[in-house]
Amino acid sequence: MSSTNITSVLQETRTFPPPAEFAAQAHVKSDAEYEELWWQAKNDPVAFWGSMSTNLDWFEPFSKVMEGEMPNTKWFVGGRLNASYNCLDRHLNTWRRNKAAIVWEGEPGDTRVLTYLDLHRETCKFANVLKSLGVVAGDRVTIYMPLVPEIIVAMLACARIGAVHSIVFGGFSADAVAERNNDAQAKVVITADAGWRRGKEVELKSAVDVSLEKSPSVRQVVVLRRTGSPVQMVPGRDHWWHDLMAEAPLECEPASLDSEHPLFIL
Incomplete structure (x- = not known):
């Protein structure tokens, strides 16, 4: 040209x-x-x-x-x-209750549709998961995930209980994840076994494992099974998303937060 x-x-x-x-x-x-x-x-x-x-x-x-x-x-x-309440709860008694909130298509071609009601239920359950891991208002949570609906669930769940989330791009290195964990003093990392990008599997959990050697504030890791890639799970620290969600209660009241309460770290 x-x-x-x-x-x-x-x-x-x-x-x-x-x-x-x-x-x-x-x-x-x-x-x-x-x-x-x-x-x-x-x-x-x-x-x-x-x-x-x-x-x-x-x-x-x-x-x-x-x-x-x-x-x-x-x-x-x-x-x-509460941001989660404004995104979800206030719509549940309106015509939006059963309207699609997320229409998602993954890279391999898998699709999902979550209504406002579906998203509210998933958010409440994962908020209870976070609370079961000791997360309270003001704690920082790193989210290092592929582009899946669960990343939205994780953000809204943090907002629901007043935890401050920090999104880390799934293409970043283990060192970059460690830096962001340390900057935020993250208590929990939410990740996946791996993700898809341009037809290739991108390992995420293994990068988290390396990052935690340099970010001692992190105490718990939640792992979404996305691609089925084999991962090493550390007993007492690492937890499968689906196992925790299976035991989580359905209801979680949104925290009443001051208007100046931080929502996320960018």
Whole structure:
């Protein structure tokens, strides 16, 4: 390919607007509407974010939208809520209860559909799994998994009990996992035997094993069986996801968390 063609591609100016019927279903339906929202947020952030907060369910209302100056602003002072509740519970008495929340297709071609009700049940069960491993609000949990629905379950379960999750890309090395464990002072790692990427198996559990030689804060490891790849399980430390889930209770009340409580570490 000539440099002229490459330059042409880099300077692409065409736009491809979505179909009108699709745009009509969006929360922000046009560039003009987006610009208006942006100006509202810029000119009067208290009014804007106070209005946006009505889209969430609160366990306890906040007394002030903002307190202090950027970058040390406190938001929604005194308010208490839960991200898992807002993602799941509040939809269970609506038409969304049996609507697909996740439509997933894995690399080998396997598919799954989880409704809001399905996802709520799985989230509650795994939240109870985390609690059974000694995880409490404020503890940090590393998630080092392939792209499977269980990664969403793990994130929502952490949010439900107030644990702070740290997602680590499944292509990262054992050293990178160890660094993130140490930065977060993670107590638990959630992983899988392996995952699929571009038609090849990528081992994950073995990388976790190596990483834990350098990250002493981790006490428990939960392993999802994804590819069936053989792994070494350390008694007392390593647990199969399916074994723990089989024994977990179905109900788990969402923790009432301060609006400033951390949700995740990026």
